[in-house]
């Protein structure tokens with residue numbers, strides 16, 4: 001596929017936050033497919049950004065966005081629309097007790113910033129564990145716990161951040177450190193987290209994956 005010439009403008013005017021942009025511009029998208037400006041269909045195995053692989057332009061999502069925009073598009077932070085209240089209530093139905101409240105934010109980075117603030121408030125502590133090869137965003141706090149991008153040149157990171165190895169199913173350095181009950185291997189670790197620790201989940205982004213020559217178990221029939 002030839003590189004779209006309009007990407008020259010991207011090179012000149014867009015700051016990259018990924019190693020390289022795709023060589024085509026997306027003209028339209030539907031489900032798992034995107035089409036470039038020349039009409040070529042490209043099967044998009046990502047179907048969206050890493051942590052929201054919801055597919056492209058699902059008609060119900062498009063209709064919900066369109067209907068909301070027709071009625072009310074932008075409010076200041078102390079006014080609410082019906083959609084916001086109903087979505088929060090629906091999420092509360094889906095969440096396990098005692099979780100029942102949501103804060104809606106704009107980006108993954110922002111969500112992680114607020115998650116860390118909530119953890120600090122709830123525990124009275126301030127130290128955060130980040131995983132090797134993780135990505136949590138580009139804002140100051142989220143970047144401090146991110147280890148798949150360089151930290152050099154950005155000055156001091158958030159104080160109290162530590163890095164631990166990422167789970168690696170084939171030769172997992174974590175598995176041997178976490179002893180689970182033999183009667184309940186999927187249950188809680190036999191060594192519980194220290195009192196006051198709070199777990200906040202952000203999807204793990206594993207960059208390089210298994211090392212070369214380390215096939216996933218089962219793939220080779222071995």
Ligand SMILES: Cc1ncc(COP(=O)(O)O)c(C=O)c1O
Pocket residue numbers: 049050051106107108109110112135136137138202203204205
């Ligand atoms: C797992 C994960 N966390 C956080 C982020 C940051 O999200 P955003 O780019 O919306 O700030 C990303 C973005 O790719 C992500 O994949």
